[in-house]
Amino acid sequence: MKKIQDCKVKEIKLLNEDTYILDLELPVVPENIEAGNFAELRVDNTADVFLRRPFSVYSVDYDKKTVGFFVKIIGKGTQLLSQLELNDNLNMIYPLGNSFSTPENKKVLIIGGGSGIAPLVLLGKKQKEAGNDVTFLLGGRAAKDIHLIEEFEQYGEVKITTEDGSLGEKGRVTDHSVFQNITDFTHIFTCGPDPMMHAIGKIAQKNGIECEVSLENTMACGFGACLCCITETTTGNRCVCTEGPVFNVNELTW
Ligand SMILES: Cc1cc2nc3c(=O)[nH]c(=O)nc-3n(C[C@H](O)[C@H](O)[C@H](O)COP(=O)(O)OP(=O)(O)OC[C@H]3O[C@@H](n4cnc5c(N)ncnc54)[C@H](O)[C@@H]3O)c2cc1C
Ligand code: FES
DSSP states (O other): OOEEEEEEEEEEEETTTTEEEEEOSSSOOSSSOOTEEEEEEEESSSGGGOEEEEEEEOOEETTTTTTEEEEEEOHHHHHHHOOOOOTOOOEEEEEEOOOOOOOSSEEEEEEEGGGGTTTHEEEHHHHHTTTEEEEEEEEEGGGGGGGOOHHHTTTTTEEEEEETTSSSSSSSSGGGGGGGGGGGGSSSEEESSSHHHHHHHHHHHHTTTTEEEEOOOOOOSSSSSSSSEEEETTTTHHHHHHOOSSEGGGGGGG
16 A cells, blocks of 8 residues: 655665665555555655656665665756765655566566666566566666666576677667577566667567566656656556556557
8 A cells, every 4th residue: 555654764875976776764664565666755845846756666675674766867856865864854655556567487588778777676586586587688878877787686697788888788778689589588578768668569569578668757746646647558548657657568559
């Protein structure tokens, strides 16, 4: 059940100049957090960051009562969050949204680009626990944009592409050689920039592979009231915040 909770900053770990992990301590961590769930964080009450900002759950630690977020600075809200200090208070609505499905004993490819890798470590963990054979493909512009490799390696093989070739294979994720034998995989799960997810979705559809994408449409309320996060689907317009963010590509009118 979703809750509005005050929480405390437990740690902010900078990964590079524009990316960090924000660990928040909660009085109560809701049970059954799934990969794909997100939170709406209240950043500030000033006019330019009045609205809450949505972030996928990156990690959950029930013993320490912490929930972690992997955040890329792109504007004022994500900048202000990076400047919080230990024990600062923050208000969040959590958990929101649906989650990726969990097949059993299948071969799954999990593809992340940019800040879209945020929900994918938890996803890899859940997929491995369900007996799936997990491969990760991470993409970025350069080596400095590739994060959390060791965390991903706990749950499967990690493949990498960078556009400048500074780490892994050179090119975009869809240029990676893993796509030469893509029908080896039964499922693809992805989160990242829209053009990347479109390209992956098309390849999956062409090859009859189950594919789920986690959309990052701009959001305001996060609970179905403002309708600013609508996406077009084969069954009409749907709210990404309440009916997503995870959709099967066959439901989308891409
Ligand atoms: C369900 C969901 C989960 C998300 N999970 C994460 C996550 O785990 N980690 C993370 O770093 N980010 C995540 N995002 C994106 C994150 O919410 C935005 O980057 C953040 O709200 C930007 O706030 P800001 O105040 O820093 O930037 P703003 O000042 O609000 O925006 C700066 C620029 O970024 C654009 N922008 C704002 N929001 C988005 C968006 N959602 N998609 C594309 N462009 C946008 C604006 O149009 C503007 O041009 C998620 C978004 C959604 C919808
Ligand atoms: S963000 Fe308001 S309806 Fe989805």
